[in-house]
Amino acid sequence: MTLQFTGEQQNVIQAEQRSLLVSAGAGSGKTAVLTQRIVERIQSGHLDIRQVLVVTFTEAAARQMRAKIEEKLRAARTDSRDPEQRRYLNRQLTLLPTAAISTIHAFCLQVIRNFHHLLTDQQGRSLIEPGFTVQDPFESDQLLQDVLDDWLNQQYEAI
Numbered sequence: 001m002t003l004q005f006t007g008e009q010q011n012v013i014q015a016e017q018r019s020l021l022v023s024a025g026a027g028s029g030k031t032a033v034l035t036q037r038i039v040e041r042i043q044s045g046h047l048d049i050r051q052v053l054v055v056t057f058t059e060a061a062a063r064q065m066r067a068k069i070e071e072k073l074r075a076a077r078t079d080s081r082d083p084e085q086r087r088y089l090n091r092q093l094t095l096l097p098t099a100a101i102s103t104i105h106a107f108c109l110q111v112i113r114n115f116h117h118l119l120t121d122q123q124g125r126s127l128i129e130p131g132f133t134v135q136d137p138f139e140s141d142q143l144l145q146d147v148l149d150d151w152l153n154q155q156y157e158a159i
């Protein structure tokens with residue numbers, strides 16, 4: 001079954017701009033439209049998967065986007081009669097796991113990890129510890145609970 005796109009969706013898929021911001025409600029077909037746009041631009045040679053930045057709200061949406069791109073690229077590779085095009089699509093599939101398709105949090109974390117050494121104060125001291133880690137949600141909740149308990153105890157003792 002081939003998905004039929006609306007006129008507005010077709011405009012997004014075929015837009016000449018290199019960078020697009022697509023904002024629409026849940027269930028409106030954003031993933032299908034963006035997936036189709038990315039795959040068509042890769043197939044035409046106007047885009048390399050390493051040039052893609054897709055930012056989603058959830059890890060599940062990022063996984064779904066990556067999986068749909070992979071599915072469409074595999075189908076395009078299978079359908080292609082041109083050996084050079086098949087090699088090109090195979091290379092894009094090989095590079096797909098490294099594509100920047102992630103949540104905003106994961107993208108920002110990658111930027112910080114790659115460029116933390118550039119963040120310095122006026123004296124040239126690093127503003128971020130080189131071995132920094134991201135606290136997992138359980139640790140974060142526990143820390144918040146501990147701080148809240150300490151504060152409540154202080155407030156109670158002050159009465």
